Amino acid sequence: MSSVLFDVPGPKAKVRHAVMAVVGVAAVLGIVAFIGYRFYDSGQFEPRMWEWMQYETVQLELISRLGNTLSAFAVASVAALVLGAVLAAGRLSEHAFWRIPAGFLVEVFRAIPLLIMIFIFYFGLPTIDIKMSQFTAVVLGLTLYNGSVLAEVFRAGVASLPRGQAEAAYALGMRKTQVMTQVLLPQALRAMLPAIISQLVVLLKDTALGFIINYKELLDYTKYLGTQGQFGRPLVPMTIVTGAIYVALCLLLTWFAVWLEKRNRRSKKTVVKATEAELEQKAHAASAAG
Amino acid sequence: MSVLTNYSDLFLKAFGTTLQLFLFSAVGSLVLGTILAMLRVSPVPVLRAAGATYVTVLRNTPLTLVFFFFAFAYPLLKILELDPFKGAVVSLTVYTSAFICEVIRSGINTVPVGQAEASRALGLSFGQMLGNVVLPQALRTVVPPLASTMIALLKNTTIAAGFSVGDAGAIMYTFSEDGVNMLVGLGWVAFIFILLVLPLTAVQRGLERRWSVAR
Numbered sequence: 387m388s389s390v391l392f393d394v395p396g397p398k399a400k401v402r403h404a405v406m407a408v409v410g411v412a413a414v415l416g417i418v419a420f421i422g423y424r425f426y427d428s429g430q431f432e433p434r435m436w437e438w439m440q441y442e443t444v445q446l447e448l449i450s451r452l453g454n455t456l457s458a459f460a461v462a463s464v465a466a467l468v469l470g471a472v473l474a475a476g477r478l479s480e481h482a483f484w485r486i487p488a489g490f491l492v493e494v495f496r497a498i499p500l501l502i503m504i505f506i507f508y509f510g511l512p513t514i515d516i517k518m519s520q521f522t523a524v525v526l527g528l529t530l531y532n533g534s535v536l537a538e539v540f541r542a543g544v545a546s547l548p549r550g551q552a553e554a555a556y557a558l559g560m561r562k563t564q565v566m567t568q569v570l571l572p573q574a575l576r577a578m579l580p581a582i583i584s585q586l587v588v589l590l591k592d593t594a595l596g597f598i599i600n601y602k603e604l605l606d607y608t609k610y611l612g613t614q615g616q617f618g619r620p621l622v623p624m625t626i627v628t629g630a631i632y633v634a635l636c637l638l639l640t641w642f643a644v645w646l647e648k649r650n651r652r653s654k655k656t657v658v659k660a661t662e663a664e665l666e667q668k669a670h671a672a673s674a675a676g
Numbered sequence: 677m678s679v680l681t682n683y684s685d686l687f688l689k690a691f692g693t694t695l696q697l698f699l700f701s702a703v704g705s706l707v708l709g710t711i712l713a714m715l716r717v718s719p720v721p722v723l724r725a726a727g728a729t730y731v732t733v734l735r736n737t738p739l740t741l742v743f744f745f746f747a748f749a750y751p752l753l754k755i756l757e758l759d760p761f762k763g764a765v766v767s768l769t770v771y772t773s774a775f776i777c778e779v780i781r782s783g784i785n786t787v788p789v790g791q792a793e794a795s796r797a798l799g800l801s802f803g804q805m806l807g808n809v810v811l812p813q814a815l816r817t818v819v820p821p822l823a824s825t826m827i828a829l830l831k832n833t834t835i836a837a838g839f840s841v842g843d844a845g846a847i848m849y850t851f852s853e854d855g856v857n858m859l860v861g862l863g864w865v866a867f868i869f870i871l872l873v874l875p876l877t878a879v880q881r882g883l884e885r886r887w888s889v890a891r
Contacts, residue, residue, distance in 0.1 A: 389792075399719075407721070407722050414726050510861075595839070
C-alpha cells in the first residue's frame with residue numbers, strides 16, 4: 387500500500403510493520419482484557435444483570451421509547467430540511483430585505499448551544515405563558531439549529547456549481563426562480579447529499595438531549611430501568627444496549643448516504659467536480675457541529 | 677439587565693467553568709485525536725482497525741449518552757474515581773477526539789498521492805517531503821474544520837449542566853430556585869454564547885477563504 391505518507395514497504399519496513407502489528411495486537415488485547423476484567427469484577431456479567439431483557443413489558447416499553455426518539459427525529463428532520471431550504475433561499479436572494487434577516491437567523495441559531503435553546507423553549511417561554519410539551523421543545527430546538535446548519539449546506543451546494551450552469555439557464559430565458567428550482571437546486575441537493583445525511587445523523591443523536599428535560603425517550607428509560615433494584619441496577623448493561631441501538635441507527639443512516647452516493651455516481655450526471663476527499667471534508671465539517 | 681448585574685458572580689463563575697471545561701477538553705481531544713489519526717493512517721492494519729472502530733462507535737453515539745455513561749455507569753466499574761467536572765472533561769475529550777481524528781485524517785487524504793511520488797522522484801527525503809510538501813497543504817485544509825470542531829466543543833460543554841456540573845448551562849437551575857424570570861436569564865446565557873461563538877465563526881470563515889488550496 388502506498389499513501390502520501392508511506393511508500394510501498396521494502397524488506398526492512400516490512401519487518402518493522404510486523405513488529406508494530408504484534409505490539410498493536412498486544413496493546414488492543416490488553417485494553418480489551420482490562421475492560422473485560424473490570425466488567426467481570428464488578429459483576430456486570432452476572433445473569434441477574436441481563437434478566438430485564440426477558441420481560442415483555444420491558445421490551446415493549448423499550449420499543450415505545452425508541453418510537454419516541456424516532457418520532458422526534460422524523461418530525462424535526464422534515465421541519466429542518468424545509469427551514470433549511472427557506473433560509474438558504476433567503477440568503478441567496480438578491481434583495482437585502484430577505485438576505486439580511488435570513489443570514490442573521492442562520493448565524494444566531496448556529497451560535498446558541500442547542501441545549502440552551504431547548505431550555506429557553508421549555509423553561510423560558512412559560513414565563514410569557516407559552517407552554518409546550520417536552521416533545522415540542524426538543525423538536526423546535528432541533529429544527530431551528532439543524533435547519534440553519536442545513537441552510538449553509540444548501541448554500542454551499544449551490545455555490546459549488548459551475549457558473550456556466552446559471553448563465554446558460556438565464557441565456558435560455560429562464561427567470562431567477564426557474565433557474566434556482568429547475569437547474570441549480572436539484573444538482574446542489576445531489577452534490578450535498580452526504581453532508582445533508584450526516585447532518586441528519588447529528589439530529590438523530592441530538593434527540594438524546596431530550597433526556598435532560600425528561601422527554602420520555604430511550605435514554606430516559608435507560609436511566610429509569612438502570613436504577614431499578616429488582617433487576618440489580620443494570621445501569622452498565624442498559625447503557626451498552628442503548629449505545630448499540632444509537633450506533634446501529636446512525637450507521638444505517640450513513641450506509642443509506644453511501645448507497646445514495648454510489649447510485650448517483652453511477653448515473654454520471656453530476657456536474658460538480660468535487661473529489662471524494664472534498665465531499666468527505668464537507669460532510670465532516672457539518673457533522674462536527676453535533 | 678438587572679438579572680445580569682444581580683447575578684454577575686453566578687454568570688462569571690458559570691462561564692468560567694464553561695471555559696475551563698472547554699480548555700481542558702480541547703487540549704485533551706487534540707492530543708487524543710492526533711494519536712487516533714496516526715493510528716488511522718498507519719501502515720499496520722491492526723492499528724488502523726482499532727482507530728476506525730473507536731471513531732465509528734464514538735461518532736455515532738450521542739454525546740449525552742457518553743456523559744450518561746461517565747456519570748452513572750462508569751462509577752460502577754470502579755476503575756478511577758471521577759468527580760462531575762473531571763467526568764465532563766473525559767466525556768467531552770473522548771467524544772470530540774473522534775471528530776478531530778477524522779478532520780486530521782481527511783486533511784492528509786486531500787493531498788494527492790502523486791505529490792508524494794513526485795517529491796520522491798525529485799530526490800526529497802521523507803522529512804523534506806513531509807515538511808515541505810505534504811504537511812503544509814494538509815494543515816491549510818485542516819485548520820478551518822478543526823476550528824469548527826472546537827466551536828462545536830464550546831457549545832457542547834453546556835450538556836455538562838445535565839450532569840451536575842455548574843457550567844453556563846446550569847445557571848438556569850439557580851434561577852429556578854430564586855424565581856428569576858427564566859426567559860430573561862436564559863436569554864442572557866444565549867446572548868453571551870453568541871458573543872463568544874460569532875467572532876470565532878468569522879475567523880474560521882476567513883481562514884477557510886484565505887487558506888483554501890488551489891488544486
